[in-house]
Amino acid sequence: xxxxxxxxxxxxxxxxxxxxxxxxxxxxxxxxxxxxxxxxxxxxxxxxxxxxxxxxxxxxxxxxxxxxxxxxxxxxxxxxxxxxxxxxxxxxxxxxxxxxxxxxxxxxxxxxxxxxxxxxxxxxxxxxxxxxxxxxxxxxxxxxxxxxxxxxxxxxxxxxxxxxxxxxxxxxxxxxxxxxxxxxxxxxxxxxxxxxxxxxxxxxxxxxxxxxxxxxxxxxxxxxxxxxxxxxxxxxxxxxxxxxxxxxxxxxxxxxxxxxxxxxxxxxxxxxxxxxxxxxxxxxxxxxxxxxxxxxxxxxxxxxxxxxxxxxxxxxxxxxxxxxxxxxxxxxxxxxxxxxxxxxxxxxxxxxxxxxxxxxxxxxxxxxxxxxxxxxxxxxxxxxxxxxxxxxxxxxxxxxxxxxxxxxxxxxxxxxxxxxxxxxxxxxxxxxxxxxxxxxxxxxxxxxxxxxxxxxxxxxxxxxxxxxxxxxxxxxxxxxxxxxxxxxxxxxxxxxxxxxxxxxxxxxxxxxxxxxxxxxxxxxxxxxxxxxxxxxxxxxxxxxxxxxxxxxxxxxxxxxxxxxxxxxxxxxxxxxxxxxxxxxxxxxxxxxxxxxxxxxxxxxxxxxxxxxxxxxxxxxxxxxxxxxxxxxxxxxxxxxxxxxxxxxxxxxxxxxxxxxxxxxxxxxxxxxxxxxxxxxxxxxxxxxxxxxxxxxxxxxxxxxxxxxxxxxxxxxxxxxxxxxxxxxxxxxxxxxxxxxxxxxxxxxxxxxxxxxxxxxxxxxxxxxxxxxxxxxxxxxx
Numbered sequence: 103x104x105x106x107x108x109x110x111x112x113x114x115x116x117x118x119x120x121x122x123x124x125x126x127x128x129x130x131x132x133x134x135x136x137x138x139x140x141x142x143x144x145x146x147x148x149x150x151x152x153x154x155x156x157x158x159x160x161x162x163x164x165x166x167x168x169x170x171x172x173x174x175x176x177x178x179x180x181x182x183x184x185x186x187x188x189x190x191x192x193x194x195x196x197x198x199x200x201x202x203x204x205x206x207x208x209x210x211x212x213x214x215x216x217x218x219x220x221x222x223x224x225x226x227x228x229x230x231x232x233x234x235x236x237x238x239x240x241x242x243x244x245x246x247x248x249x250x251x252x253x254x255x256x257x258x259x260x261x262x263x264x265x266x267x268x269x270x271x272x273x274x275x276x277x278x279x280x281x282x283x284x285x286x287x288x289x290x291x292x293x294x295x296x297x298x299x300x301x302x303x304x305x306x307x308x309x310x311x312x313x314x315x316x317x318x319x320x321x322x323x324x325x326x327x328x329x330x331x332x333x334x335x336x337x338x339x340x341x342x343x344x345x346x347x348x349x350x351x352x353x354x355x356x357x358x359x360x361x362x363x364x365x366x367x368x369x370x371x372x373x374x375x376x377x378x379x380x381x382x383x384x385x386x387x388x389x390x391x392x393x394x395x396x397x398x399x400x401x402x403x404x405x406x407x408x409x410x411x412x413x414x415x416x417x418x419x420x421x422x423x424x425x426x427x428x429x430x431x432x433x434x435x436x437x438x439x440x441x442x443x444x445x446x447x448x449x450x451x452x453x454x455x456x457x458x459x460x461x462x463x464x465x466x467x468x469x470x471x472x473x474x475x476x477x478x479x480x481x482x483x484x485x486x487x488x489x490x491x492x493x494x495x496x497x498x499x500x501x502x503x504x505x506x507x508x509x510x511x512x513x514x515x516x517x518x519x520x521x522x523x524x525x526x527x528x529x530x531x532x533x534x535x536x537x538x539x540x541x542x543x544x545x546x547x548x549x550x551x552x553x554x555x556x557x558x559x560x561x562x563x564x565x566x567x568x569x570x571x572x573x574x575x576x577x578x579x580x581x582x583x584x585x586x587x588x589x590x591x592x593x594x595x596x597x598x599x600x601x602x603x604x605x606x607x608x609x610x611x612x613x614x615x616x617x618x619x620x621x622x623x624x625x626x627x628x629x630x631x632x633x634x635x636x637x638x639x640x641x642x643x644x645x646x647x648x649x650x651x652x653x654x655x656x657x658x659x660x661x662x663x664x665x666x667x668x669x670x671x672x673x674x675x676x677x678x679x680x681x682x683x684x685x686x687x688x689x690x691x692x693x694x695x696x697x698x699x700x701x702x703x704x705x706x707x708x709x710x711x712x713x714x715x716x717x718x719x720x721x722x723x724x725x726x727x728x729x730x731x732x733x734x735x736x737x738x739x740x741x742x743x744x745x746x747x748x749x750x751x752x753x754x755x756x757x758x759x760x761x762x763x764x765x766x767x768x769x770x771x772x773x774x775x776x777x778x779x780x781x782x783x784x785x786x787x788x789x790x791x792x793x794x795x796x797x798x799x800x801x802x803x804x805x806x807x808x809x810x811x812x813x814x815x816x817x818x819x820x821x822x823x824x825x826x827x828x829x830x831x832x833x834x835x836x837x838x839x840x841x842x843x844x845x846x847x848x849x850x851x852x853x854x855x856x857x858x859x860x861x862x863x864x865x866x867x868x869x870x871x872x873x874x875x876x877x878x879x880x881x882x883x
């Protein structure tokens with residue numbers, strides 16, 4: 103226990119040299135009498151050699167407590183000179199002594215390190231001038247120190263009686279510093295602070311912080327005690343209320359609520375297995391205190407079980423003609439999708455219990471995949487639900503959380519089913535190709551059960567923990583591309599491709615859907631606004647480049663807004679939008695026809711590509727230079743595309759004489775193949791024939807026709823094999839002004855599936871070997 107000396111101050115002369123005792127994790131202050139346990143051989147040796155009472159030693163703190171035998175560099179330079187009051191015990195491992203702190207000292211230099219430390223020291227004299235600030239600080243520190251005891255700080259009994267007698271700021275600061283909850287480093291900083299007023303201010307700041315924390319803690323403890331007493335009081339009052347209500351013949355509100363839940367459970371027409379679980383949970387609820395947290399969890403679970411549409415469903419509209427009319431009203435073309443829905447309805451008329459199909463609409467953005475789902479729901483007379491899977495990474499979003507977790511909820515599937523109140527909605531899972539996966543699980547794997555008709559009749563959400571029949575739900579998923587979709591998930595879905603729209607289709611859709619919609623949304627219904635065909639085609643060709651319709655709709659909306667602004671400004675608006683007025687309204691054209699506006703060149707060939715946004719054209723450029731048989735490939739080409747380029751070069755080298763190329767052409771040459779738009783990554787095998795033709799144009803010196811575009815994968819033997827995305831590529835070629843396209847022979851069936859009015863706009867040449875493409879694409883010398 104610490105004690106403070108209150109005897110009359112006696113001047114003790116501090117010698118120039120002192121034996122030094124290092125101490126760990128502690129700081130010795132002047133004016134303080136305290137016991138001290140000393141460890142370490144050097145410290146014990148000092149005590150043995152200075153065991154007589156009254157001898158002075160230097161007490162210095164170690165910088166790091168890990169050093170058992172500290173060297174001079176391991177010690178702070180400011181310490182305390184202290185007299186040895188009593189030696190209690192000394193052993194080889196430790197010594198226990200009583201010390202009286204005298205004054206601060208500063209170590210000038212160490213003059214001995216073995217067998218113990220001796221140093222030259224200098225006494226630090228403290229000069230304290232009396233001032234109002236010092237007096238005020240002294241009184242405040244006294245008050246705060248007493249308050250800390252009130253708020254629960256544990257102190258020796260004699261300290262409070264001593265505190266009122268201290269009027270020296272230095273003594274007060276050192277005395278209070280001993281009892282502060284601070285680190286050794288901060289205690290050392292107080293020891294090294296010579297100015298008593300400054301030290302007293304530092305003590306005040308720390309003490310004030312401690313008192314505030316103790317005050318907050320005390321209030322929290324008080325509030326907890328009050329809350330406990332409040333809960334007990336409410337319990338007794340509730341019991342008394344029950345007794346009073348029983349005497350008056352009234353029913354307990356809590357019992358009434360539970361009885362209502364029981365009635366709702368009967369009306370929900372749950373399956374027997376689910377009803378047993380619900381009753382068991384209700385029995386648990388009856389035994390719980392309504393004020394407990396577990397009561398709310400259990401009550402929410404029962405609410406979800408009651409809300410779930412176990413036997414509620416909407417009646418399907420089985421009038422096929424009416425359904426076909428609704429589908430045609432909402433969407434132009436899309437015959438495959440409409441035909442599949444009508445087939446489902448036709449079978450549904452003959453068989454009442456029919457598992458819902460799992461459809462997957464795949465196509466570029468803006469082709470109407472999401473809006474088609476709403477239209478299908480309207481045609482069938484069902485409710486429509488849509489959730490976006492884009493960026494979803496947590497499996498619990500599909501399956502739900504187990505009820506053991508705080509804040510647990512059902513998965514999105516069951517939440518939306520409960521919200522619609524029907525067990526047979528049209529359920530759209532948007533952007534299925536953009537699902538993620540991380541340490542929380544893989545949502546794609548969780549969807550395998552949801553989208554499998556052989557399993558989803560007993561889908562078990564983790565929250566519900568009872569099976570729910572999803573077989574009546576018509577699930578529709580959408581994606582831009584199928585490559586990222588989990589293979590097992592892809593296998594469970596019936597894929598329907600939605601290709602991009604041709605110019606004629608965009609023209610019809612603009613007149614039937616987009617223009618009327620934007621006219622209404624911008625308040626121009628009574629202004630008789632008319633768009634002529636040429637104006638729409640000008641927007642399509644010069645202001646948009648897309649497979650879908652979103653940008654076309656944006657440009658039409660922009661024109662409508664400009665007309666509204668003109669009208670509101672008091673000017674006369676243009677009622678007939680012609681091709682000539684488009685430039686005034688939308689500005690200069692944004693896109694150009696790369697093909698029709700370029701000249702034929704040697705080594706530059708037009709190709710066709712397929713992207714997430716639909717079809718597009720690419721250019722393959724080839725140049726040669728002196729070198730040593732290097733093939734350089736640039737334009738951010740993927741591994742497959744690079745392999746296609748190497749296969750093309752190998753085919754030409756192995757068949758050089760038959761292709762009219764010098765057999766030794768590669769001996770002293772480097773060839774560089776580049777595909778422009780270098781910032782855009784490119785990959786896939788379908789550019790093989792394009793790169794091969796570009797190399798042949800370069801090596802034979804024959805010009806390549808820019809208005810002829812190719813697509814197809816090649817083999818080392820020169821065969822041209824089939825590729826995908828034919829319709830998208832054909833539409834891209836037409837948009838870019840290409841006159842002739844070259845396709846693999848096996849893709850002829852895909853070309854014939856395209857509408858005749860589109861096929862008539864372009865010439866198509868089908869080939870089986872590379873040699874057949876040469877005379878179609880390359881001009882004679």
